[in-house]
Amino acid sequence: MPIAKSEKIVRSADLKARTKQFALRVIKLVDALPRTIQGRAVANQIIRSATSVAANYRAACRARSRAEFIAKIGVVEEEADETAFRLELIIDSALLTQTRVRPLLTEAGELVAIMAASRKSALGNRKLAVQ
Numbered sequence: 001m002p003i004a005k006s007e008k009i010v011r012s013a014d015l016k017a018r019t020k021q022f023a024l025r026v027i028k029l030v031d032a033l034p035r036t037i038q039g040r041a042v043a044n045q046i047i048r049s050a051t052s053v054a055a056n057y058r059a060a061c062r063a064r065s066r067a068e069f070i071a072k073i074g075v076v077e078e079e080a081d082e083t084a085f086r087l088e089l090i091i092d093s094a095l096l097t098q099t100r101v102r103p104l105l106t107e108a109g110e111l112v113a114i115m116a117a118s119r120k121s122a123l124g125n126r127k128l129a130v131q
Contacts, residue, residue: 012061015114019054019076022107026050026083029104033095042095046086052079053111070122077115084108 030047033039053076060072087105091098 016054016058016061019057019111022104022111023051023054025104025107029096029101032100033090038093039095042086042090042093046083046090049079049082049086052076053083057115066122070119073115073119073122077112077119080108080111080115084112 026046027050030043033043056072056076056079060069060076063069063072084105087101087108090096091101091105
């Protein structure tokens with residue numbers, strides 16, 4: 001059953017807010033990292049990837065074509081996965097406790113899954129439109 005356009009708009013707004021909140025939560029987490037060479041290196045990388053999740057999702061919502069949307073959603077998926085990797089590094093290197101980082105790692109995983117499903121759906125819809 002196709003999703004109504006109004007429902008897509010609501011989902012889009014919800015995901016815009018969710019990806020922005022994710023970026024803000026990562027920024028706050030970075031403040032807790034130790035001021036060491038390792039802490040600063042991870043901090044710079046994770047802020048870039050987490051904020052890129054939100055920025056590129058907004059760009060995907062403004063895509064002018066299905067191909068552009070698919071490409072942007074792919075970037076969002078990659079950046080969310082990269083952020084998850086950096087969060088794993090923070091835990092594995094004991095820069096912060098697992099308890100502190102785990103909720104963000106879970107959210108990153110959920111965002112990866114959502115974006116992968118969205119990209120797959122858009123690819124499927126593109127194939128249907130060509131037939």
